[in-house]
Amino acid sequence: MSYSNEEFRNRELDSLFAQYKSVVPDPEPGTGFMPELWRKIEARQGLILRMKKLTQVFVAAAAAICILFATVLSVPRSATPEARGNYVDVLAEAYPTETLAAHGIIPHEGMEARTK
Amino acid sequence: MLVEFEQIQKAQAGDGTAFNQVVVAYRKRILGTIARLIGRPEDVEDVAQEVFLRLYYSLDQLRTPEVFEPWLYRLTVNASYDYLRKQRRRNESRMSDLSEQQVMMADAVAGGKASNEEQRRKQVKELVESLLGAVSEQDRILLTLKEVEGLSLKELERIYSVNENALKVRLFRARQRVLSAFEAGKKNRTSRSSEERAAESEG
Numbered sequence: 489m490s491y492s493n494e495e496f497r498n499r500e501l502d503s504l505f506a507q508y509k510s511v512v513p514d515p516e517p518g519t520g521f522m523p524e525l526w527r528k529i530e531a532r533q534g535l536i537l538r539m540k541k542l543t544q545v546f547v548a549a550a551a552a553i554c555i556l557f558a559t560v561l562s563v564p565r566s567a568t569p570e571a572r573g574n575y576v577d578v579l580a581e582a583y584p585t586e587t588l589a590a591h592g593i594i595p596h597e598g599m600e601a602r603t604k
Numbered sequence: 605m606l607v608e609f610e611q612i613q614k615a616q617a618g619d620g621t622a623f624n625q626v627v628v629a630y631r632k633r634i635l636g637t638i639a640r641l642i643g644r645p646e647d648v649e650d651v652a653q654e655v656f657l658r659l660y661y662s663l664d665q666l667r668t669p670e671v672f673e674p675w676l677y678r679l680t681v682n683a684s685y686d687y688l689r690k691q692r693r694r695n696e697s698r699m700s701d702l703s704e705q706q707v708m709m710a711d712a713v714a715g716g717k718a719s720n721e722e723q724r725r726k727q728v729k730e731l732v733e734s735l736l737g738a739v740s741e742q743d744r745i746l747l748t749l750k751e752v753e754g755l756s757l758k759e760l761e762r763i764y765s766v767n768e769n770a771l772k773v774r775l776f777r778a779r780q781r782v783l784s785a786f787e788a789g790k791k792n793r794t795s796r797s798s799e800e801r802a803a804e805s806e807g
Contacts, residue, residue, distance in 0.1 A: 497783055501735075505751040508732040511725045514636025515648060521631065522624065525653045529660050 606630055609669035616663045623663075627656050634680055641684040641748050643733040644691075654683045674762035677755075681745055681763060688741040738785035743778035750775055 588594045606629040614622035634655055639648045658679045666672060732752075736744045749755045749763070757768050764771065 494783070497786060501779070501783060501786065502751070504728060504732050504735070507728045508640065509752050509754075511728045511732075512636075512640050512643075514632045515639055515645065517631050517635060517652075518649060521649060521653070522627065524649075525627065525656055528653055528657050532657065532661070 605669065605673065606633075609672075612663070612666065612669065612672060616666065623660060626659075630676060631656070634676070637677075637680055637749075637753055638684055640752050641680075641745055642687055642691075643729075643736070647687065651683050651687050654686075655679050658683065671762070674759065677749075677759075677763045681749070685741055685745055688744070735782050735786060739778050739781050743774070743781070746771075746775060747778050747782065751779075 585594065607626050611622050611625055615626050631652060635648055635652050638651045638655070639645060642648065642651060655676070659676065662679075666675060736747065739747065746760070746764075749760060750757075755763075757771055760771050761768050
């Protein structure tokens with residue numbers, strides 16, 4: 489592109505841009521412009537209010553759940569059945585020798601010997 | 605300023621009548637700017653309403669009267685940009701792919717040969733919109749504000765919150781892209797015409 493050609497194109501473009509503003513003038517707003525704008529503002533306001541309420545409900549629900557958990561966790565541990573002794577003792581207590589002998593898991597002699 | 609700062613302060617305080625007055629004072633100017641930024645008359649009111657909606661919900665952040673207009677322009681630019689990004693319709697009409705009819709239109713407009721005023725206006729509109737389609741949405745908006753709306757670099761600086769030199773560079777590049785697209789369209793047409801002439805003389 490030669491310099492003069494570029495200059496010419498630049499001037500052509502300036503002229504086009506200048507004409508464009510007169511070709512697309514400022515449009516007159518329609519009669520429904522303001523009512524529609526206020527309708528949109530109120531609709532968004534309603535949405536914001538709904539979101540606020542939803543947030544409040546969520547926060548209240550979260551707080552209630554927290555209190556519930558805290559209550560459950562703070563109940564004294566003695567209320568729950570506690571395992572005493574080691575694992576073997578607990579098993580022996582849960583499955584007495586008589587029951588095991590009755591099911592044939594251990595021989596009766598063995599049981600008698602144990603009881604003696 | 606088209607309104608007193610007191611009016612804006614009242615609107616900030618939640619006075620609906622004051623807000624109405626601000627909108628009425630600026631809506632025609634904003635509608636015009638949006639019309640030239642987006643190039644689709646049917647959607648201009650929607651975008652303008654979005655601008656004033658954003659204004660309504662962000663008015664409380666405004667501190668000084670001097671920044672009201674650049675700030676309103678910034679809202680306009682952002683809403684127009686969001687609209688253009690959604691539309692993406694520019695991809696269909698890049699200047700490099702201009703039809704011969706459009707290039708002839710460019711010649712007619714440049715040479716003042718359009719048959720009548722209405723047709724000439726239509727041609728200018730279509731041509732400029734095709735040319736602006738050759739650049740990104742951001743550059744389209746920047747070029748329109750500078751070249752069509754006639755905003756100064758100082759005003760653009762306040763709207764975009766960037767320094768003047770950065771704006772100059774960006775404007776120069778955008779303009780070069782538009783010029784290249786314009787030139788490419790012209791060259792295509794010239795080469796097609798010479799090919800046609802050669803074919804005719806051979807025939």
